[in-house]
Amino acid sequence: MAPVRPNPFIPFTARLKDSIELTPDVKLLRVELEDETVRNNLSYQPGQFAFVSAFGVGESPFGIASVAYQKDGLEFAIRRVGTVTNALHELEPGAIVGVRGPFGNYFPLDEYKGKNIVIIGGGIGMAPLRPVIRTILDNRQQYGQLTTIIGARSPSDLVFVNEYESWAKQPDSRLELTVDRGDANWKGRVALIPAVIKELQLSPDNAVAIICGPPIMIRFVLVELKALGFAPRQIVTTLEAKMKCGLGKCARCNVGEKYICQDGPVFRLDQITTFLEQF
Amino acid sequence: MVKFIQKTDLLAWLEGIMRERTLVAPVKEEGVTRFRPVEKVADIVMDSGSTDLSAKDWFFPPSEVLFTMSKVDGQAVITPTTMAKEAVLFGLHPCDAQGIALMDLPFLAEPTDTIYAEKREKTTLVGLACRQACPECFCTSFGSSPFDSAGLDVLLIESGEGYIVQSTTPKGQKLLDSAKVTEANVEMPQPPAVNSVPIEGLVEIAPKLFNDAFWNRLADRCIHCNMCADVCPACYCFDIRDYTGKGGLVERVRTWESCQASGFTRIAGGYTPRPTKGARLRQRFYHKFLYMPKQLGKIGCTGCGRCVRVCPVNIDIREIITTMQKSGAKIGAGSS
Amino acid sequence: MDSTKIIKDKARELLASKKVECVMGFERATDGKTARPLFAYTPEETERFIYDQTCVHNLAKFLLNWKDKTTAIIAKPCDVRSINMLIQEQQIKREKIYIIGVVCSGMAECSWNRVGPTQERCTTCPQHNPPIYDFLVGELVAEKEPAASINPKVADLLAKPPAERRAFWNEQFSHCIRCYACRQACPGCYCTECFVDQLDPQWVGIRHSPADNHMWNTVRAFHLAGRCTQCGECQRVCPVNIPLMLVNDELTKEVGDKFAFQPGMDASTLPPFATFKKDEHLGIG
Numbered sequence: 001m002a003p004v005r006p007n008p009f010i011p012f013t014a015r016l017k018d019s020i021e022l023t024p025d026v027k028l029l030r031v032e033l034e035d036e037t038v039r040n041n042l043s044y045q046p047g048q049f050a051f052v053s054a055f056g057v058g059e060s061p062f063g064i065a066s067v068a069y070q071k072d073g074l075e076f077a078i079r080r081v082g083t084v085t086n087a088l089h090e091l092e093p094g095a096i097v098g099v100r101g102p103f104g105n106y107f108p109l110d111e112y113k114g115k116n117i118v119i120i121g122g123g124i125g126m127a128p129l130r131p132v133i134r135t136i137l138d139n140r141q142q143y144g145q146l147t148t149i150i151g152a153r154s155p156s157d158l159v160f161v162n163e164y165e166s167w168a169k170q171p172d173s174r175l176e177l178t179v180d181r182g183d184a185n186w187k188g189r190v191a192l193i194p195a196v197i198k199e200l201q202l203s204p205d206n207a208v209a210i211i212c213g214p215p216i217m218i219r220f221v222l223v224e225l226k227a228l229g230f231a232p233r234q235i236v237t238t239l240e241a242k243m244k245c246g247l248g249k250c251a252r253c254n255v256g257e258k259y260i261c262q263d264g265p266v267f268r269l270d271q272i273t274t275f276l277e278q279f
Numbered sequence: 280m281v282k283f284i285q286k287t288d289l290l291a292w293l294e295g296i297m298r299e300r301t302l303v304a305p306v307k308e309e310g311v312t313r314f315r316p317v318e319k320v321a322d323i324v325m326d327s328g329s330t331d332l333s334a335k336d337w338f339f340p341p342s343e344v345l346f347t348m349s350k351v352d353g354q355a356v357i358t359p360t361t362m363a364k365e366a367v368l369f370g371l372h373p374c375d376a377q378g379i380a381l382m383d384l385p386f387l388a389e390p391t392d393t394i395y396a397e398k399r400e401k402t403t404l405v406g407l408a409c410r411q412a413c414p415e416c417f418c419t420s421f422g423s424s425p426f427d428s429a430g431l432d433v434l435l436i437e438s439g440e441g442y443i444v445q446s447t448t449p450k451g452q453k454l455l456d457s458a459k460v461t462e463a464n465v466e467m468p469q470p471p472a473v474n475s476v477p478i479e480g481l482v483e484i485a486p487k488l489f490n491d492a493f494w495n496r497l498a499d500r501c502i503h504c505n506m507c508a509d510v511c512p513a514c515y516c517f518d519i520r521d522y523t524g525k526g527g528l529v530e531r532v533r534t535w536e537s538c539q540a541s542g543f544t545r546i547a548g549g550y551t552p553r554p555t556k557g558a559r560l561r562q563r564f565y566h567k568f569l570y571m572p573k574q575l576g577k578i579g580c581t582g583c584g585r586c587v588r589v590c591p592v593n594i595d596i597r598e599i600i601t602t603m604q605k606s607g608a609k610i611g612a613g614s615s
Numbered sequence: 616m617d618s619t620k621i622i623k624d625k626a627r628e629l630l631a632s633k634k635v636e637c638v639m640g641f642e643r644a645t646d647g648k649t650a651r652p653l654f655a656y657t658p659e660e661t662e663r664f665i666y667d668q669t670c671v672h673n674l675a676k677f678l679l680n681w682k683d684k685t686t687a688i689i690a691k692p693c694d695v696r697s698i699n700m701l702i703q704e705q706q707i708k709r710e711k712i713y714i715i716g717v718v719c720s721g722m723a724e725c726s727w728n729r730v731g732p733t734q735e736r737c738t739t740c741p742q743h744n745p746p747i748y749d750f751l752v753g754e755l756v757a758e759k760e761p762a763a764s765i766n767p768k769v770a771d772l773l774a775k776p777p778a779e780r781r782a783f784w785n786e787q788f789s790h791c792i793r794c795y796a797c798r799q800a801c802p803g804c805y806c807t808e809c810f811v812d813q814l815d816p817q818w819v820g821i822r823h824s825p826a827d828n829h830m831w832n833t834v835r836a837f838h839l840a841g842r843c844t845q846c847g848e849c850q851r852v853c854p855v856n857i858p859l860m861l862v863n864d865e866l867t868k869e870v871g872d873k874f875a876f877q878p879g880m881d882a883s884t885l886p887p888f889a890t891f892k893k894d895e896h897l898g899i900g
Contacts, residue, residue, distance in 0.1 A: 008390040009345045009519075009531070013355045055348050055355065056523035058814065059531075060547070081547040083814040096355045098348075215550060242546050244519045249385045249392060251516040252543060254566065255552075257573040276489045276565075277552065308790050309856040331854065332792070341792045342823040414728060415646075500652040502676065504796035506854055520814070520821045532822045534793070542812065556680070588727040591800060591852045592672065593644040593651035 008247050011053050011098030012038055016091050017073055022159045023152075025080045026124060027089055028065070031097055032073040042102075044068045046109065046131035047238060047266040050101025051246055052076055054087035061243045061261075063128030064102060067135055074099060077127035077159055103246040105266050107132055107210060107236065115208050116144040120221055122151045122193055122213025126159050128238050128265075129212050137170050146173040147202065151193040151217070155179050155186045176200065194220040197228070204230040211237045222269065232270035239265050239272070283463035285441040292458040293320050293369065301366040303337050303402075305330050314368070327370060329413050329583055333512035334375035335382060337368050338398050341509075341535050345394060345519070348529040360394055366402040367454065372409050374418045374583035376430035378512020379404070384575040385515060403454045406431040407442075412471040416584035417597060420478050423581065425470040438465050476597045477604060478568075478578065484603055485569040493602070495557030500592040501539070503559065507586035507594070508537030513567070513579045516543075538562045564599060618666040618717065621752050622689055625715060626661040629687050635713050639677055640689040641670040646728040652677070664689075666752070668723040669730055673697055673846040676802040678707050687713040689752075691722070695745040696844035696879025697802040703882045704842075706805060716748025718756060725851075736847045736860060739766055746880050766864040773865065788828040790855040797849035797859055798835060803842045810834065832862070840866040841886045844879040 014031040022028050031052070033039040044050075044064055053059040060082075066075035080089045091097065109132065117136060121129045136143050148167060152158045158177065168175035178189040178196050189196065193213070202209075202225075209230055211221055218237060225235055241253035241260040253260035256275045284292070296302055297320070305327040306315045312324055313332035346359040371379075383399070386392040409425035418424060428434035432451030435442035444460050446452045508514040518536035523529050536543065539559055545551040553559055567579035580596065587595050626638040642653035642663040650669040654677075655661045666689065674688050675697035690698060695716055701707045721737035723730045744755045772780060795811070798804040810818045811831055819834070820827040836859075843863045850859045870876055874887040 007346070007359050007393040009392070009394070009533075010357055010359055013357070053521075056521050056527070056529040058521045059519065079547075085547065086815070096350070098355075240546055241552070242544050244517070247390050247392070248388065249515070249517075250519070251385070251538070251566065254570060257570050259574075276486060277558070309787070311790070311855045313855075342821065344822065496654070499654040499680075500677070502796075502799045504799040504852060505794050506796050506852070509792060509794045509854065518821075522817065522820045522822060524820075530822065532820075534821055534823070587645070589854060591796070591848075593646075593649070595645040598645055 008100075009245070011051065011059070011100040014074070014097050014099045016093050016095045016097055018093060019089075019091060022077060022161070023157050026077055026157075026159055027080070028075055028077050029088060029091075030066075030073045030075045031099060033099060034096075042068065042074075044102035045106030046135055047106035047128055048102040048104050049128070049246075049265060050074065050076075050099055050103065051243075052078075052088060053098030053100070054084055054091070055096070055098060057087040058084040059098065059100070060084040061103075061246060063238065063265075065127045065130045067131045067138075069138075077124060077130070079124045100246060103261055104264060105262075107266055109135055112208050113142045114144060115206050116203070117146050118202055118207055118209040119146070119148045120193060120197070120209060120211045120213070121149070122217040123153065123157060124159065125211075125213030125217075126150060127212075129210065130160055130163075132210060133167060137167065137173070140170060140172075144172070144206065146170070147176070147200070148173070149176045149178070149193060149196055149200075151178045151180070151196070151213075153180045155183050155188075192220070193217055194224045197221060197224040202228055204228055204234060207234060209235045211235065232273060233268055235269040237267060237269070237272070239267055241265075280462045280464055281467065282444040282446075282460050283438075283441055283465050284435070284444050284458055284460050288459040289435070289442060290320050293323070293367075295457050296367050296454070299365070301364050302369060303366055304369040314371070316366075323370065325370070325407075328409075328411065329372060329374070329416060329585060331585070331589075332510055333378060333583070333585060334368060334371035335378055335512045335515075337366070337402065338379060338395055339382060339386075339515060339517075339535075343394070343533045345531045345533050348531070350527065362397050362401050364401075366398070367405055368402050369405045371404065371406045371431075372583075373406060373423050373425065373427040373429070373431070373434075374416065374581040375512045376404060376406055376427075377418070377421065377423050377581040378583070380430040381513040381571075381577060381579055381581065382515050384571075384577065388575075403432045403450050404430070405433040405435065405451070405454070408434055408436040409471060410437050410468065412473045413584050413588075414474070415587040415597070417474055417476045417582035419473045419475045420582050420600075421578060421580060425473065436468065438468050441465075443467060473582075476582070476600050478600060479604075481568050481578070481600065481603060482572050484606070485565060488603060488606060489561070489565070491606075493606075494561040495555070497594060497599070498556035498560040501556060501560050501594055502592060503539040503541065503556065504591060505535075505537045505539050506589045506591070507563065507596075508539060509535060510585040510589050512581055512583055512585075538566065560594075564596070568600075568603075616753065618752050619664065622666050622715060622717075623661050623664050625750055625752075626655060626664060626687065626689075627658045629713060630655065630661065631658045635685045635687040637681065637684060638664075638687040638689070638715075639674045640664045640715075641666060641672070648728060648730050649725045666717065668721065668733075669725050671722045671725050671734070671851065673800075673802060673848045675701060675846075676800070676805075676848075678712060679802075679805055682707060682711070685711050685713070687715055689715045689717060690745060690748075691717055691719045692742040692745045693719075693740070693844055693846040695747060696742065697846055699746060699879040699882040700842055700844055701802060701805075703879075703884070703886070709882060713750070714745070714748045715750045715752060716745025718745070718751070718753030719743055734847065735768075736766070736845060740845075741877075747882070766860070766868075768858075768861060769865045769868060772861060784829065785825055787857050788832055789825055790857060791823065791828040791832065792855060793823055793828065793831060794854060796852040796854065800848040800852045801839070802844070802846070802848075803839050804835070810838075832857070832859070836862040836866055839863060841870040841874070841876060841888050842878050843867055 014033045018030040020028045062076040065077045182190045244250045246261045248259040248262040304323040312327045312330040386395040428447045432448045434445040544553040571579035629635045638655045641650040644651040673694045721733040819830045
């Protein structure tokens with residue numbers, strides 16, 4: 001865990017290194033923490049999130065889309081949906097932002113060693129899944145088969161397109177892309193993700209399914225996985241909620257006895273079904 | 280024989296305290312009693328009963344600057360808020376001390392809210408016992424009582440011409456060094472009777488009633504005015520926003536915000552996990568009676584009765600507790 | 616005349632005949648003295664209704680939660696004015712509402728466990744008869760002269776020099792805890808995103824500073840100018856006793872003087888700020 005400042009509300013300052021357009025409304029921001037000690041000691045796991053501040057506008061939580069061991073700065077795939085994300089999109093390299101984190105729990109990839117991994121990502125849901133894919137591919141021998149299913153509303157909404165080739169050509173790995181609706185140039189599959197899962201007839205044997213995407217996608221994906229025989233313990237997702245402090249204090253992300261910022265955002269399905277509320 | 284202080288000596292002691300520390304005490308503004316730093320001891324309302332706004336205001340004010348940020352030579356300079364002077368919070372009743380103890384649970388837990396923690400360390404709590412109980416309060420339901428000194432550094436119990444003094448912590452004892460406390464043969468008064476509300480089994484019953492139509496019916500008349508949460512000594516949900524002032528000075532401000540606000544759970548993109556009035560209203564009670572006990576080990580209510588007094592549509596927490604108790608497993612749609 | 620019995624009978628009849636799905640009225644609160652809203656869905660539930668001078672709540676706002684259902688509502692004249700305002704602003708449909716209008720001689724000042732004397736606003740109220748109704752409780756009375764309806768406290772305040780008025784309001788607004796109960800209670804405040812919650816642009820700062828508190832309260836009052844039906848709910852619910860009705864009454868007087876318009880008297884007359892006449896005298900220059 002990165003050293004947390006004495007006052008947990010105070011962000012580290014960071015410089016924006018790159019701001020790359022991934023889709024018409026998603027940018028990949030890479031930031032570098034200004035304090036060298038903090039930068040060198042920073043460690044985080046796939047699934048964790050951090051708050052990024054556009055000072056004066058506000059602060060929002062984002063899944064960390066990079067891997068810590070690459071020591072290349074923190075990356076966030078940010079979709080422009082509101083005031084803070086709009087301000088972050090407008091920033092030029094060299095601008096100062098704030099970073100608070102890492103927070104939350106993480107995908108227990110150690111527990112998945114030797115298993116077959118199914119990764120299902122819809123739209124911007126790919127952001128927290130990217131470090132999972134990278135970690136698996138960088139430690140390929142330790143994991144079984146890797147099946148990655150990536151979907152988006154349309155071809156121009158697919159994120160991390162530049163990395164697909166390297167993901168697809170890894171040994172024992174397959175990459176399935178799909179879009180809800182195609183365009184003039186799209187030659188690939190046009191189908192909803194749940195239909196793809198059904199088509200692929202994924203095996204639950206020694207498998208774990210990691211899902212991230214819009215709530216409605218997750219709902220229907222769960223139906224298909226259940227039909228294929230996946231047990232709730234084999235299904236993992238990351239929940240989204242309105243968060244303000246990330247410290248388990250402001251209670252906005254409180255669902256049941258859990259705080260999504262501290263007890264999550266990564267939850268197994270058998271944990272989620274015990275929540276009285278559906279978040 | 281008990282430790283005792285004459286009323287005149289108490290006021291003199293408070294005046295002495297004011298010279299070096301901030302003295303926060305109940306005052307009256309337009310007929311409303313609330314805790315404010317005082318300039319004159321004469322401004323203090325000594326017999327405030329249960330104040331309209333609670334003592335949590337000092338540790339967790341309605342709005343608070345967490346830090347400021349300004350750009351100096353292209354660098355971001357962040358200045359956190361600190362507490363300059365020590366303080367004494369005077370005149371709070373046992374229910375408010377319970378409320379502060381409840382708020383300590385999330386705020387002091389790791390990672391500690393250092394702003395809150397600093398205020399707690401630097402503030403000494405001098406409470407007043409309740410010689411009269413309000414008709415709507417029920418602190419005894421939660422293990423407290425009108426003369427309860429738990430959570431306080433000093434407890435004063437009014438008797439005759441002054442107050443019986445009980446100091447329960449080294450901090451309290453130290454503050455009393457400058458007070459004229461004597462040994463006196465003063466009778467310990469009887470604590471007033473409090474209308475308790477039975478709470479046994481509430482944590483067990485709550486999950487069974489989660490989907491009951493009761494909550495939607497109750498929410499029919501709720502206007503989500505947030506007042507219950509504002510006056511509650513144990514409600515601690517907050518919002519954080521940035522504000523850019525003159526010269527580009529950025530303030531990150533924390534303010535009260537309750538689960539009753541319609542945008543409380545709304546995330547970017549518009550999806551709201553808790554969209555209905557019933558779900559929002561239910562959250563307040565479930566947070567207090569189920570989630571906090573399971574998460575933090577204590578029920579999040581002090582029985583102070585302020586929410587009962589202040590709700591414009593009489594959503595009465597005592598009535599809700601009793602209805603939940605009576606129902607066991609089922610509440611009919613015929614109740615409010 | 617037993618208002619309670621008349622209302623119970625009517626409510627029972629409406630629910631039994633399924634003319635409406637719900638009747639909004641009042642029942643006794645847990646202090647045994649004051650009242651609270653009751654939404655009755657079955658004829659049996661109407662037994663709990665009461666009606667007296669503790670029924671101070673303006674139930675009109677709840678109609679906004681019931682837009683697709685047929686509802687009966689027990690409404691005092693000031694509440695009926697709010698209903699008219701909401702119909703005129705196309706927030707609710709007249710045909711969905713059954714108005715049980717009650718002739719009113721004033722409501723008591725109520726707070727928890729306390730029923731006080733007649734409310735100040737009632738002593739100068741110009742409207743004893745509900746402007747519209749589907750069923751009348753009580754007998755229509757002769758109305759006061761409009762001139763007698765002006766809140767005397769407004770005149771007192773206006774007589775003071777601006778500096779003194781500013782000091783008065785700075786003091787009052789410094790008590791504000793930005794709970795927004797006034798907004799929540801007001802039938803005229805129904806924006807899905809209130810200006811005070813907007814981030815982009817941030818019209819009002821989130822910090823409870825004198826300037827920001829002033830901005831919140833005065834802009835809300837301006838948004839209600841020509842629309843406020845003087846039900847007084849904002850002031851009743853304010854936890855820090857800010858005399859909000861002074862501001863609203865003053866603006867109501869201004870609109871009344873300049874445009875000869877009283878909000879909520881009917882559901883069809885357009886309010887002044889929704890109309891434009893080329894030959895309007897604006898009182899400038």
